[in-house]
Amino acid sequence: MWHRHAIASRRLASALVAAIILLVGGTAPAWADAPYCSLRDPSHQIYEMYPTATGYRSVVGDINNETQVTVGEQIPFPLLHGEMGQHTLYVPVDSGDPLGYIQIRSELTEWGMAEIVWALSLQREVVDFRFQRCRGRACSSVLDKGLRELIQGLDQDALIALLDDQGQLQESLAATMNEDERMLASVVTRSAIKVIAVIESGWSTTVRELAQNHPDL
Amino acid sequence: MGTSVTAHAFRLIGAMGRYGHLAVGIAISALFALPKAGYADEVLPDSRSLLPAEWSENLRFAIDLSSRQLYSTGTDDWHRVDFIGTDLHKVFSGDSGDIGTLTVQGYFTHIEDEEIRPGFANGKWTYVYRIFNYNHALMPRGRMNLKIGHFEIPMGLEHSINTNGTLRDYTHGRNIGVKADWGVSLNGILEAAEYEVSITRGSGNNWETEGDPYIVAGRIATPSHRNLVWGVSAMSGDVFVQNSGGQTVERQRVGVDLQWHVNQYGLFGEISVGDRNGEGTSTGLIELNRTANSGLWMAYAQLVYSTLDPDGGPQVDASTVLLGGKWDLARWDFSVQLSHDLDSFDGNSERNLYVAQARYRF
The missing domain is CATH 1.20.5 (Single alpha-helices involved in coiled-coils or other helix-helix interfaces)
Incomplete structure (x- = not known):
C-alpha cells in the first residue's frame, strides 16, 4: 500500500x-532548432562558388517577427513561420577580404523540402547557387535549361521582374522548360528574391559594416 | 608538443571525474546562455552580460527536454527514461574566417529502472555528455581540422546522419560497443570527399583507463549533401566493458555505407565485417525512409542483421525489424518506434520493444 x-x-x-x-x-x-550536433556548414558549395576563398566567417542571426514584417514589406510573398529562428550567414574571405555572402534557404517543392545554397555579391546580386538538397529529377535538368545563366548577376528588382502576377517564372523565359522544371525555376527565383531581403533585414549590421569597411569591393 | 598537449588534456579529462564534468558543462552553458538570454528577451542590457560581446556572438543555445516510455516484452514491463539538458553551439571567428566550433550537449539522464540502466549510469540521475568537443581549423578551405573532446566515432551511416537523442539508430552499438567517445580526430573536406580519423579512449560516456582501452576509427565518404552518398569505414580497438572490473573486448571492423535519395524517399544501407575477441562477425542494416513534403514528419523501416562465428561452433545469427516515425510540431517533436526480433543469438530471448518519445526544445 x-x-x-x-x-x-x-x-x-x-x-x-x-x-x-x-x-x-x-x-x-x-524558435527551436534541430539539435546543434547535426549542423553542417555548406563548405563544399562555398568553395565551389568562391574558388579563391581561403575560408569563411559565420554570422549567426535571428530571423524574428520584426524581420518577417520588414521582408513582407519588401517582397511580394511572405516569409513563412517555419523560416524563422536562428540562421547563419557565411561571408567567404580571401586572406581576410570578404568576397560576398552565402546563405542556405529551405524551400517547399513537389519533391519535398529543397535546400538552396545562395552565393551573392557584396552588392547582393546573384553570383551562383547550388542545390544542397533537392530530390526531384527536375533539380538537375532545370540547370541544363539555362536557369543559372538567367538569374546570375541580377539584383532583387531584376529578379522580381522575371515573375508573373502569380509568382511563376514568366512563360516566355521558360519556353524550353517542362512543367516541373518551370515550377522549380519559379521556386528558385522566389528563393533568390527572399534571400536578398532576409540578408538585408536580418543581417543589416553586417551588410552595413562590410559596405563601410570595403567601399571598393 | 601536440602529443604532449593532447596527453595533458586527456589526463585533465580523466582527473575531472563525474562531478568535474558536470560542473564544467553547467559552467560553460551558463556563461554562454546568460548573455544570450539577454539578447533574446531584450531585458538585460549588453553591459550586464557575463562575457564579452564576441563570446556571445555566433552562439546557439537551447534547453532540451525529452521523455521516453518503453515497453519490453523481455521484461514484460513499462520503463521510463528522461533527459533534461542543454545544447550549445558556438563558432569562434577571426578576420581570416572561422577558427573553431564548440559543441556542448550535456543531459541529466534519469533511468528509473535498474534492469534497463546502462553501465555508465550509476544512479537514477546521471549527468551524461552526448557531445562535448571543440573542432579547430588547422588548414585553409576546411581541408583539415582537429577535434578534441567527446564525439561520435566516425564510422558508417551515423557519421553523416546524427541520431543522438532520437529513437532512430544505426549500428554503432553492435559494431563498436560505444556511440561517442573521448579523444581526438582529424577531419576535413576535400574536393570530392569528406573524412574523419580518430583515436579515442574506448570507454564511451565515462573516461576509464582500466584495461587500457582505445579505439582507432576512420571514414572517408563522398560529400554528404549529394543524393547519392557512399563511404568506407574501419575501426580497431580494445573497447571497455562497463562494470566488468576492467575487461575489454577486442573489436575490428571494415565496412561500407550508402545513402540514396529519390524524391521524398531515402534508401540507406551499411554492411561491415570483422571480428570480436577473435570470433568472426558481420552486421548489415538496410533502411527505407520517407520524409513529408513539408519536412514535418518522416517514417522509416529498418532491417538489421548480424552474424557471429563462435570458436568451435556453428555460425549464429540475429535479425531485428524496426518501424519508426517522427513528427515535428513547433518546439515539440514526437517519435515512436517498434522493434521486433526475428531471430536472436543463442541464449537471448526474442523480444518486442515499443518506444515513444516526446521532446521539447526552447
Whole structure:
C-alpha cells in the first residue's frame, strides 16, 4: 500500500516538474532548432562558388517577427513561420577580404523540402547557387535549361521582374522548360528574391559594416 | 608538443571525474546562455552580460527536454527514461574566417529502472555528455581540422546522419560497443570527399583507463549533401566493458555505407565485417525512409542483421525489424518506434520493444 503511494507521489512530482518546465518554456522565443550536433556548414558549395576563398566567417542571426514584417514589406510573398529562428550567414574571405555572402534557404517543392545554397555579391546580386538538397529529377535538368545563366548577376528588382502576377517564372523565359522544371525555376527565383531581403533585414549590421569597411569591393 | 598537449588534456579529462564534468558543462552553458538570454528577451542590457560581446556572438543555445516510455516484452514491463539538458553551439571567428566550433550537449539522464540502466549510469540521475568537443581549423578551405573532446566515432551511416537523442539508430552499438567517445580526430573536406580519423579512449560516456582501452576509427565518404552518398569505414580497438572490473573486448571492423535519395524517399544501407575477441562477425542494416513534403514528419523501416562465428561452433545469427516515425510540431517533436526480433543469438530471448518519445526544445 505504502509502496503504491510512494510511486504515485513520485509520478505526480515528475508531472508537476514537467508542467512547470513546459510553462516556463512556453514563454520562450518561438524558435527551436534541430539539435546543434547535426549542423553542417555548406563548405563544399562555398568553395565551389568562391574558388579563391581561403575560408569563411559565420554570422549567426535571428530571423524574428520584426524581420518577417520588414521582408513582407519588401517582397511580394511572405516569409513563412517555419523560416524563422536562428540562421547563419557565411561571408567567404580571401586572406581576410570578404568576397560576398552565402546563405542556405529551405524551400517547399513537389519533391519535398529543397535546400538552396545562395552565393551573392557584396552588392547582393546573384553570383551562383547550388542545390544542397533537392530530390526531384527536375533539380538537375532545370540547370541544363539555362536557369543559372538567367538569374546570375541580377539584383532583387531584376529578379522580381522575371515573375508573373502569380509568382511563376514568366512563360516566355521558360519556353524550353517542362512543367516541373518551370515550377522549380519559379521556386528558385522566389528563393533568390527572399534571400536578398532576409540578408538585408536580418543581417543589416553586417551588410552595413562590410559596405563601410570595403567601399571598393 | 601536440602529443604532449593532447596527453595533458586527456589526463585533465580523466582527473575531472563525474562531478568535474558536470560542473564544467553547467559552467560553460551558463556563461554562454546568460548573455544570450539577454539578447533574446531584450531585458538585460549588453553591459550586464557575463562575457564579452564576441563570446556571445555566433552562439546557439537551447534547453532540451525529452521523455521516453518503453515497453519490453523481455521484461514484460513499462520503463521510463528522461533527459533534461542543454545544447550549445558556438563558432569562434577571426578576420581570416572561422577558427573553431564548440559543441556542448550535456543531459541529466534519469533511468528509473535498474534492469534497463546502462553501465555508465550509476544512479537514477546521471549527468551524461552526448557531445562535448571543440573542432579547430588547422588548414585553409576546411581541408583539415582537429577535434578534441567527446564525439561520435566516425564510422558508417551515423557519421553523416546524427541520431543522438532520437529513437532512430544505426549500428554503432553492435559494431563498436560505444556511440561517442573521448579523444581526438582529424577531419576535413576535400574536393570530392569528406573524412574523419580518430583515436579515442574506448570507454564511451565515462573516461576509464582500466584495461587500457582505445579505439582507432576512420571514414572517408563522398560529400554528404549529394543524393547519392557512399563511404568506407574501419575501426580497431580494445573497447571497455562497463562494470566488468576492467575487461575489454577486442573489436575490428571494415565496412561500407550508402545513402540514396529519390524524391521524398531515402534508401540507406551499411554492411561491415570483422571480428570480436577473435570470433568472426558481420552486421548489415538496410533502411527505407520517407520524409513529408513539408519536412514535418518522416517514417522509416529498418532491417538489421548480424552474424557471429563462435570458436568451435556453428555460425549464429540475429535479425531485428524496426518501424519508426517522427513528427515535428513547433518546439515539440514526437517519435515512436517498434522493434521486433526475428531471430536472436543463442541464449537471448526474442523480444518486442515499443518506444515513444516526446521532446521539447526552447
